[in-house]
Amino acid sequence: MDIDKAISALNNPARRQILIWLKDRSNFPPALPEHADLAGVCVGYIQEKSGLSQSTISTYMNALKGAGLVLSERHGQWTFYRRNEEVIAQTLKKLSEDLQ
Template identity: 45%
Template sequence: MNNPLDIFKALANESRIQILEWLKDPEAHFTPQEGIDLVEVGVCVSQITSKMNMNQSTASQYLSILHRVGLINAKRIGKWTYYKRNEDVINQIGLYLQKGE
Protein backbone atom coordinates (compact mmCIF):
# COMPACT_ATOMS: atom_id res chain seq x y z
CA MET A 1 0.00 0.00 0.00
CA ASN A 2 1.18 3.53 -0.73
CA ASN A 3 1.78 5.97 2.08
CA PRO A 4 -1.52 6.20 4.01
CA LEU A 5 -1.06 9.96 4.44
CA ASP A 6 -0.97 10.40 0.64
CA ILE A 7 -4.13 8.31 0.33
CA PHE A 8 -5.91 10.40 2.95
CA LYS A 9 -4.84 13.59 1.17
CA ALA A 10 -6.34 12.21 -2.04
CA LEU A 11 -9.56 11.50 -0.16
CA ALA A 12 -9.69 15.03 1.26
CA ASN A 13 -11.70 16.21 -1.74
CA GLU A 14 -15.43 15.62 -2.15
CA SER A 15 -15.23 15.19 -5.94
CA ARG A 16 -12.52 12.52 -5.69
CA ILE A 17 -14.59 10.64 -3.11
CA GLN A 18 -17.59 10.93 -5.44
CA ILE A 19 -15.57 9.39 -8.28
CA LEU A 20 -14.70 6.41 -6.06
CA GLU A 21 -18.36 6.03 -5.07
CA TRP A 22 -19.49 6.05 -8.72
CA LEU A 23 -16.80 3.55 -9.70
CA LYS A 24 -17.93 1.18 -6.94
CA ASP A 25 -21.03 0.43 -9.03
CA PRO A 26 -20.26 1.74 -12.53
CA GLU A 27 -23.29 0.10 -14.16
CA ALA A 28 -25.59 2.14 -11.90
CA HIS A 29 -23.85 5.45 -12.58
CA PHE A 30 -22.60 5.34 -16.18
CA THR A 31 -24.05 4.44 -19.56
CA PRO A 32 -22.86 1.30 -21.34
CA GLN A 33 -19.75 1.70 -23.49
CA GLU A 34 -19.63 -0.01 -26.86
CA GLY A 35 -17.46 -3.11 -26.59
CA ILE A 36 -16.05 -2.17 -23.17
CA ASP A 37 -17.28 -3.77 -19.94
CA LEU A 38 -17.76 -1.09 -17.27
CA VAL A 39 -16.98 -3.49 -14.43
CA GLU A 40 -14.10 -5.49 -15.93
CA VAL A 41 -12.30 -2.77 -17.89
CA GLY A 42 -13.51 0.46 -16.31
CA VAL A 43 -15.23 3.72 -17.16
CA CYS A 44 -13.98 6.01 -19.91
CA VAL A 45 -12.50 9.29 -18.73
CA SER A 46 -14.99 11.18 -20.92
CA GLN A 47 -17.95 9.69 -19.04
CA ILE A 48 -16.42 10.56 -15.67
CA THR A 49 -15.69 14.11 -16.85
CA SER A 50 -19.23 14.53 -18.12
CA LYS A 51 -20.80 13.20 -14.92
CA MET A 52 -18.59 15.46 -12.78
CA ASN A 53 -19.78 18.45 -14.80
CA MET A 54 -16.34 20.03 -14.83
CA ASN A 55 -13.66 20.63 -17.41
CA GLN A 56 -11.53 17.78 -18.69
CA SER A 57 -8.35 19.23 -17.18
CA THR A 58 -9.73 19.23 -13.63
CA ALA A 59 -11.27 15.77 -14.01
CA SER A 60 -7.98 14.40 -15.35
CA GLN A 61 -6.11 15.95 -12.44
CA TYR A 62 -8.47 14.31 -9.93
CA LEU A 63 -8.17 10.94 -11.67
CA SER A 64 -4.38 11.29 -11.77
CA ILE A 65 -4.26 11.92 -8.02
CA LEU A 66 -6.43 8.87 -7.30
CA HIS A 67 -4.32 6.76 -9.68
CA ARG A 68 -1.00 7.95 -8.23
CA VAL A 69 -1.95 6.81 -4.71
CA GLY A 70 -3.29 3.51 -6.01
CA LEU A 71 -7.01 3.97 -5.33
CA ILE A 72 -7.90 3.47 -9.00
CA ASN A 73 -6.34 1.60 -11.90
CA ALA A 74 -6.06 2.99 -15.41
CA LYS A 75 -6.20 1.00 -18.64
CA ARG A 76 -5.51 2.56 -22.01
CA ILE A 77 -7.29 1.10 -25.03
CA GLY A 78 -6.59 2.95 -28.25
CA LYS A 79 -6.92 6.66 -27.58
CA TRP A 80 -9.15 6.23 -24.52
CA THR A 81 -8.29 5.66 -20.88
CA TYR A 82 -10.60 3.67 -18.62
CA TYR A 83 -10.62 3.79 -14.83
CA LYS A 84 -11.79 1.36 -12.17
CA ARG A 85 -11.38 1.10 -8.42
CA ASN A 86 -8.43 -0.75 -6.98
CA GLU A 87 -10.34 -2.77 -4.41
CA ASP A 88 -7.14 -4.24 -2.93
CA VAL A 89 -5.82 -0.83 -1.89
CA ILE A 90 -9.25 0.32 -0.72
CA ASN A 91 -9.53 -2.79 1.46
CA GLN A 92 -5.98 -2.28 2.77
CA ILE A 93 -6.75 1.28 3.84
CA GLY A 94 -9.86 -0.02 5.62
CA LEU A 95 -7.75 -2.59 7.49
CA TYR A 96 -5.21 0.10 8.31
CA LEU A 97 -7.97 2.19 9.92
CA GLN A 98 -9.30 -0.79 11.86
CA LYS A 99 -5.85 -1.52 13.31
CA GLY A 100 -5.43 2.10 14.38
CA GLU A 101 -1.79 2.15 13.28
Protein backbone atom coordinates in the same frame (compact mmCIF):
# COMPACT_ATOMS: atom_id res chain seq x y z
CA MET B 1 0.36 1.64 0.13
CA ASP B 2 1.10 5.20 1.22
CA ILE B 3 -1.56 6.06 3.77
CA ASP B 4 -0.66 9.72 3.60
CA LYS B 5 -1.12 9.94 -0.14
CA ALA B 6 -4.33 7.93 0.12
CA ILE B 7 -5.92 10.18 2.73
CA SER B 8 -4.83 13.20 0.75
CA ALA B 9 -6.55 11.77 -2.33
CA LEU B 10 -9.67 11.07 -0.28
CA ASN B 11 -9.67 14.58 1.16
CA ASN B 12 -11.86 15.90 -1.63
CA PRO B 13 -15.58 15.28 -2.02
CA ALA B 14 -15.43 15.00 -5.82
CA ARG B 15 -12.72 12.35 -5.71
CA ARG B 16 -14.57 10.40 -3.05
CA GLN B 17 -17.74 10.61 -5.11
CA ILE B 18 -15.92 9.24 -8.14
CA LEU B 19 -14.76 6.23 -6.13
CA ILE B 20 -18.33 5.72 -4.99
CA TRP B 21 -19.69 5.95 -8.55
CA LEU B 22 -17.08 3.50 -9.76
CA LYS B 23 -18.53 0.85 -7.45
CA ASP B 24 -21.29 0.42 -9.99
CA ARG B 25 -20.73 0.56 -13.73
CA SER B 26 -24.40 1.45 -14.20
CA ASN B 27 -23.74 4.91 -12.80
CA PHE B 28 -22.33 5.71 -16.23
CA PRO B 29 -23.59 5.46 -19.79
CA PRO B 30 -23.21 2.01 -21.34
CA ALA B 31 -19.82 1.22 -22.80
CA LEU B 32 -19.35 1.33 -26.54
CA PRO B 33 -19.79 -2.14 -28.09
CA GLU B 34 -16.07 -2.41 -28.82
CA HIS B 35 -15.35 -1.74 -25.14
CA ALA B 36 -17.98 -4.05 -23.76
CA ASP B 37 -15.46 -6.51 -22.38
CA LEU B 38 -13.20 -3.92 -20.77
CA ALA B 39 -13.22 -3.14 -17.07
CA GLY B 40 -13.41 0.45 -15.99
CA VAL B 41 -14.92 3.69 -17.14
CA CYS B 42 -13.40 6.21 -19.51
CA VAL B 43 -12.44 9.70 -18.40
CA GLY B 44 -15.10 11.36 -20.52
CA TYR B 45 -17.95 9.58 -18.78
CA ILE B 46 -16.57 10.49 -15.37
CA GLN B 47 -16.12 14.07 -16.46
CA GLU B 48 -19.66 14.30 -17.78
CA LYS B 49 -21.12 12.82 -14.61
CA SER B 50 -19.12 15.05 -12.31
CA GLY B 51 -19.69 18.30 -14.16
CA LEU B 52 -16.09 19.29 -13.58
CA SER B 53 -13.74 20.19 -16.40
CA GLN B 54 -11.87 17.61 -18.43
CA SER B 55 -8.51 18.76 -17.13
CA THR B 56 -9.67 18.64 -13.54
CA ILE B 57 -10.96 15.10 -13.88
CA SER B 58 -7.82 13.95 -15.62
CA THR B 59 -5.79 15.42 -12.79
CA TYR B 60 -8.08 13.90 -10.16
CA MET B 61 -7.93 10.45 -11.73
CA ASN B 62 -4.17 10.72 -11.77
CA ALA B 63 -4.20 11.64 -8.07
CA LEU B 64 -6.37 8.62 -7.27
CA LYS B 65 -4.03 6.49 -9.34
CA GLY B 66 -0.97 7.91 -7.61
CA ALA B 67 -2.53 6.90 -4.31
CA GLY B 68 -3.17 3.43 -5.70
CA LEU B 69 -6.90 3.74 -5.21
CA VAL B 70 -7.68 3.18 -8.88
CA LEU B 71 -6.04 1.31 -11.74
CA SER B 72 -5.93 2.53 -15.30
CA GLU B 73 -5.67 0.85 -18.63
CA ARG B 74 -5.24 2.55 -21.94
CA HIS B 75 -7.14 1.15 -24.91
CA GLY B 76 -6.71 3.19 -28.04
CA GLN B 77 -7.62 6.76 -27.36
CA TRP B 78 -9.39 5.88 -24.15
CA THR B 79 -8.12 5.47 -20.65
CA PHE B 80 -10.29 3.26 -18.49
CA TYR B 81 -10.19 3.71 -14.76
CA ARG B 82 -11.47 1.21 -12.25
CA ARG B 83 -11.31 0.86 -8.48
CA ASN B 84 -8.38 -0.92 -6.92
CA GLU B 85 -10.38 -2.83 -4.34
CA GLU B 86 -7.36 -4.24 -2.57
CA VAL B 87 -5.77 -0.87 -1.91
CA ILE B 88 -9.08 0.73 -0.99
CA ALA B 89 -9.71 -2.04 1.53
CA GLN B 90 -6.15 -1.89 2.87
CA THR B 91 -6.36 1.86 3.29
CA LEU B 92 -9.61 1.70 5.22
CA LYS B 93 -8.29 -1.16 7.32
CA LYS B 94 -5.07 0.64 8.18
CA LEU B 95 -6.94 3.81 9.05
CA SER B 96 -9.27 1.86 11.32
CA GLU B 97 -6.46 -0.07 12.96
CA ASP B 98 -4.45 3.06 13.56
CA LEU B 99 -7.23 5.25 14.85
CA GLN B 100 -9.79 2.94 16.36
